[in-house]
Amino acid sequence: MGVYLLLLVGTTVAVTDAVETCAAWPACGSGLTLPTTAAGALVVGHRLAAVVVGFLVLAVGIAAWRANPRRRVRAALGVSLLCYPVQAALGAVVATTGAAGLLPAAHLFVGMVIFGGLVAALAWTLEERTGDPSDGPVTDPDALSPPAPAESVERPSLPDDPVARVRAVAGAYVRLTKPRLMWLLCLVASAGMALAAGTSLAPRTVVLTLLGGVLSIGASGTFNHVLERDVDRRMNRTSDRPLATDVVSVRNALAFGGLLTVASLAAFAAVNWLVAVLGFVAIVFYSVIYTLVLKPNTVQNTVIGGAAGALPALIGWAAATGEVGLGGLVLATVIFLWTPAHFYNLALAYKDDYARGGFPMMPVVRGETETRKHILWWLGATLVGAGVLATWSALGWFYVVTTVVLGAAFLWAVVRLHTDRTESAAFRAFHASNAYLGALLLAVVVDTLAI
Numbered sequence: 169m170g171v172y173l174l175l176l177v178g179t180t181v182a183v184t185d186a187v188e189t190c191a192a193w194p195a196c197g198s199g200l201t202l203p204t205t206a207a208g209a210l211v212v213g214h215r216l217a218a219v220v221v222g223f224l225v226l227a228v229g230i231a232a233w234r235a236n237p238r239r240r241v242r243a244a245l246g247v248s249l250l251c252y253p254v255q256a257a258l259g260a261v262v263a264t265t266g267a268a269g270l271l272p273a274a275h276l277f278v279g280m281v282i283f284g285g286l287v288a289a290l291a292w293t294l295e296e297r298t299g300d301p302s303d304g305p306v307t308d309p310d311a312l313s314p315p316a317p318a319e320s321v322e323r324p325s326l327p328d329d330p331v332a333r334v335r336a337v338a339g340a341y342v343r344l345t346k347p348r349l350m351w352l353l354c355l356v357a358s359a360g361m362a363l364a365a366g367t368s369l370a371p372r373t374v375v376l377t378l379l380g381g382v383l384s385i386g387a388s389g390t391f392n393h394v395l396e397r398d399v400d401r402r403m404n405r406t407s408d409r410p411l412a413t414d415v416v417s418v419r420n421a422l423a424f425g426g427l428l429t430v431a432s433l434a435a436f437a438a439v440n441w442l443v444a445v446l447g448f449v450a451i452v453f454y455s456v457i458y459t460l461v462l463k464p465n466t467v468q469n470t471v472i473g474g475a476a477g478a479l480p481a482l483i484g485w486a487a488a489t490g491e492v493g494l495g496g497l498v499l500a501t502v503i504f505l506w507t508p509a510h511f512y513n514l515a516l517a518y519k520d521d522y523a524r525g526g527f528p529m530m531p532v533v534r535g536e537t538e539t540r541k542h543i544l545w546w547l548g549a550t551l552v553g554a555g556v557l558a559t560w561s562a563l564g565w566f567y568v569v570t571t572v573v574l575g576a577a578f579l580w581a582v583v584r585l586h587t588d589r590t591e592s593a594a595f596r597a598f599h600a601s602n603a604y605l606g607a608l609l610l611a612v613v614v615d616t617l618a619i
Contacts, residue, residue, distance in 0.1 A: 169576045170221040171248075171286060172551055175279045176568045177214050178259070179558045182272055190263070211263075218259070222252055225286070232289065238296065241289045248285035251278050276559070280552050287548035291541050294586040299537035326415075340410035341424060344393050345386030352606060353480045356503055357381050359612040360484025363495050366562060366616045369488055376439050377487040381480060383432035384447050388476075390425035391455035394418055399464075403525045405518055442486045450479040464526065467533045470515070474507030495560060499612070502553040506605055509546035509582075512539050513598035517591050540586050543597070547582055551575050554608060562616045570611035574604040 190196040190208040194215055229245045258275040326333050357377055361369055393400070393411050397418070400406035410416040416424075429451055436444040454476040462469040478500035485496025512530055515522060516539055519531040531539045554571045557563065581600035585593045 169572065169579065170217075170224055171279070171283045172555070172575065173572050174214070174218055174221055175276070175283060175555050176558050176572055177210075177217070178279070179276060179555065180563075180565060180568050181211055181214055182262075182559075194260075215259075218256060222256070225249065225252055225282070228286075232293070237289075237293060241292050241296075244285045244289040244292070246285075248282045248289070251282045251285070255279050255282060276555075280555065283552065284548060287544065290583075291544040291548075294544065294583065295537060295541045298540075298586045298589065300535075303535040303537045337415070340415045343410055344390040344416065344421060344424065345428070346389030346392070347386075349389065350382055350385050352602070352609075353385055353477065354378050354381050355606060355609045355613075356477070356499075357480040357484035357487075359609040360481040360496050360499055361488045362484075362613045362616040363499060363560065363562060364485045364488035364493060367618065373439055373487050376435050377443065377484060380432045380435035380439070380443070380447055381483065383428050383435060384451050387425050387428035387432055388451050388454040390421055390428060391451075392459050394421050394425065395455070395459045399525045399527075403518075403521045405521050436483075439487045440490050442490060442492070443483055446479060446483045446486055450476060450483070453479070465528070467528045467530055469528070470508050470511045470530065474504040477507050478503040498553070498557050498560075502550060502557055502608075503605075505546060505550040505553045506601070507546075509543050509550055509578075510598065510601035510605070512543045512546070513585070513594045513601065515539065516585075517594040517598065536589070540582075540589075543585070544582055547578060557612075563612065564615045567608075567611040567615045570607050571604075574607045578604040 190211040194212075196208050196212065225248060229249045232245055233242065255275065255278045258271060258278060262271050262275055326336050358374070361374060361377060393409060396406075397409070397411040400409045400412040406412060411418065411421055432447055432451070433444050436447040454473075458469065458473040458476055462473050466472070481500035481503055482492055482496045485491075485493055485499070515529040516531050516536060519529070519536070522529040523532045530542060534542075551571070554575070558568060558571070578597075578600045581593075581597040585597045
């Protein structure tokens with residue numbers, strides 16, 4: 169995380185042109201002059217921090233080497249150690265010559281290689297120290313035990329009082345829309361709009377986009393309930409859902425989902441037709457491609473299905489600009505990378521339930537040890553993606569502090585997941601992932617709107 173902090177601070181210094189206030193090396197002026205401005209002090213502080221972190225990286229490398237790790241751990245640490253002086257040299261050249269273009273990009277890239285090497289070494293070390301040798305993969309997913317037969321689920325008795333009955337049925341329809349997903353996905357769309365337009369965003373566009381988003385999420389959730397009603401009856405976590413218990417009929421649920429779809433597309437079309445097309449793609453992708461094709465048939469369902477959560481970023485960007493821009497694609501990539509690091513924790517907590525439903529989730533097919541390692545892989549990739557997003561000129565220090573601090577908390581929870589290997593540890597990492605992304609998206613909104 170020290171290396172990651174350096175990456176983000178260095179990126180922000182470059183984007184804000186603070187480096188121009190101290191265009192010498194290692195300090196300012198003639199190279200040994202102390203800075204006289206806050207921006208210059210920040211630049212010199214960044215360089216001093218690089219020295220401190222460099223010694224930490226060297227100490228970690230030496231300590232790990234003396235512990236006689238496996239060859240792949242040594243290789244990953246060796247790459248990080250060899251790249252560190254290259255990174256420092258590139259930084260010195262950029263600072264003293266004011267180089268633009270490829271050199272700053274190479275400086276950032278080498279820093280990401282250093283960070284990636286450390287993440288890889290950590291993941292492999294934790295796998296070796298905390299993994300269960302008997303927790304091997306299922307070589308043939310088709311050899312999984314067939315789904316358990318659906319248990320008879322009694323329809324819950326509805327209240328006799330008419331008002332209470334209406335409330336109970338209304339609550340069932342609300343549950344069909346999966347309201348817990350709405351806040352985060354609407355925040356993704358909000359970040360996309362803010363990143364694209366900043367303070368010039370029209371209130372009408374915001375309201376219609378978020379309204380369409382809420383309705384499309386509700387439609388997707390409803391169709392998901394319809395298509396998985398039989399599987400829901402086999403799983404403890406979902407056996408009380410409205411269609412699994414016949415509180416809502418399939419016909420009524422389909423009509424409800426269709427109504428939400430039409431209303432969602434109408435709200436999106438009032439913004440522009442590209443938003444309406446992307447909204448329709450999001451509903452179809454989650455309801456059909458993910459639910460029917462990916463989730464029951466491939467262990468990569470979570471990875472590929474991450475596109476469903478990434479689409480709101482493109483919708484938000486398109487709502488503000490009328491096109492799919494680079495910033496929207498980068499934000500969508502961050503969401504896509506974050507999804508496995510987030511959902512694999514839930515899959516660990518409900519491993520037996522997913523096996524009972526016949527879903528080839530990562531812990532069911534590849535085992536818990538492999539899943540924990542992949543969580544760390546995807547977390548590292550998410551942080552790199554967030555680092556790339558930090559190069560956007562509209563983002564500043566609030567975004568940097570947020571992704572570093574919350575990223576460190578997320579990493580801590582994932583490391584604890586490796587050492588504790590309990591259901592509560594999986595839920596802790598799951599909630600840490602939610603906190604990280606929620607705070608990151610809020611930071612995007614705050615920084616771009618300059619609140």
